[in-house]
Amino acid sequence: MTQLDHQVHSISPDVAGTKVFRFISFLYGIAAYLMFLVTILYAIGFIMGMVVPKSIDTGTDSSAIEAVTINLLLMALFAVQHSVMARQQFKAWWTQFVPKPVERSTYVLLASLSLLLLFWQWRPLPAIIWEVQDPDVAVTIVTLSFAGWVLVFTSTFLINHFELFGLQQVTQQLVDKQASPPRFRTPLFYKFVRHPLYLGFIIAIWAAPTMTVGHLLFASVITLYILLGIMLEERDLVALFGDEYRQYKQRVSMLIPWRRSV
Numbered sequence: 493m494t495q496l497d498h499q500v501h502s503i504s505p506d507v508a509g510t511k512v513f514r515f516i517s518f519l520y521g522i523a524a525y526l527m528f529l530v531t532i533l534y535a536i537g538f539i540m541g542m543v544v545p546k547s548i549d550t551g552t553d554s555s556a557i558e559a560v561t562i563n564l565l566l567m568a569l570f571a572v573q574h575s576v577m578a579r580q581q582f583k584a585w586w587t588q589f590v591p592k593p594v595e596r597s598t599y600v601l602l603a604s605l606s607l608l609l610l611f612w613q614w615r616p617l618p619a620i621i622w623e624v625q626d627p628d629v630a631v632t633i634v635t636l637s638f639a640g641w642v643l644v645f646t647s648t649f650l651i652n653h654f655e656l657f658g659l660q661q662v663t664q665q666l667v668d669k670q671a672s673p674p675r676f677r678t679p680l681f682y683k684f685v686r687h688p689l690y691l692g693f694i695i696a697i698w699a700a701p702t703m704t705v706g707h708l709l710f711a712s713v714i715t716l717y718i719l720l721g722i723m724l725e726e727r728d729l730v731a732l733f734g735d736e737y738r739q740y741k742q743r744v745s746m747l748i749p750w751r752r753s754v
């Protein structure tokens with residue numbers, strides 16, 4: 493058991509251990525997961541400009557300065573919430589107030605809410621940077637973007653989809669099973685790059701047949717955020733898995749499959 497596991501919970505073990513509490517936690521975990529599903533599906537439509545009522549290139553008209561400021565603030569809110577709450581030190585602190593089995597679901601719920609706020613309040617910057625005229629090339633680019641999303645989803649299942657989105661934790665608590673410790677995995681895509689899920693995101697957000705200033709701002713900031721996120725995540729992964737992860741870093745490249753240690 494690590495030092496972090498010894499944190500005190502403000503909800504007493506008696507209450508946290510009751511069947512009612514465990515069942516409510518389970519329902520909460522399912523609600524958070526459904527919220528995540530709605531958010532990620534909306535995200536695909538928002539970024540690709542398909543199906544959803546408000547996309548990255550539609551919404552309230554505003555001056556360029558106002559649009560850039562609001563959009564940067566929305567992305568900063570998501571980035572801070574998403575990164576800070578994912579750190580081990582933060583988890584150790586806030587599981588004094590939030591019971592451990594619902595910690596991940598709460599994280600997923602808040603990340604979904606901050607993304608939905610971004611989609612809702614995002615200001616379009618519709619000036620066009622590039623627009624592909626050839627319909628075949630345009631279809632190929634859209635297909636590449638879909639492939640990026642498929643890579644994102646597949647990677648979550650390769651790592652552990654249900655643990656990543658909190659369902660495993662609330663289910664284990666419901667059936668009174670010990671939480672399983674994190675395991676180092678390198679299945680399939682993880683043999684070629686260390687971060688296939690993030691690579692999928694990068695492909696999905698950049699593969700656009702029409703690139704507006706707003707979309708470019710989004711893609712650029714999210715890409716920088718992903719690179720920063722990788723640094724923080726890898727620091728945690730080295731702390732968690734030690735030499736196993738250090739050797740993995742030497743063996744397998746970060747994002748680009750054909751180069752090592754990039």
Ligand SMILES: C[S@@+](CC[C@H](N)C(=O)[O-])C[C@H]1O[C@@H](n2cnc3c(N)ncnc32)[C@H](O)[C@@H]1O
Pocket residue numbers: 647651656675676677678682686687688689690691725728729
């Ligand atoms: C959103 S996932 C992204 C995984 C990876 N960065 C990627 O892009 O495919 C983040 C979680 O995956 C975990 N993780 C990342 N690489 C891992 C690996 N090789 N084995 C086990 N867990 C891993 C991290 O600890 C973190 O909890």
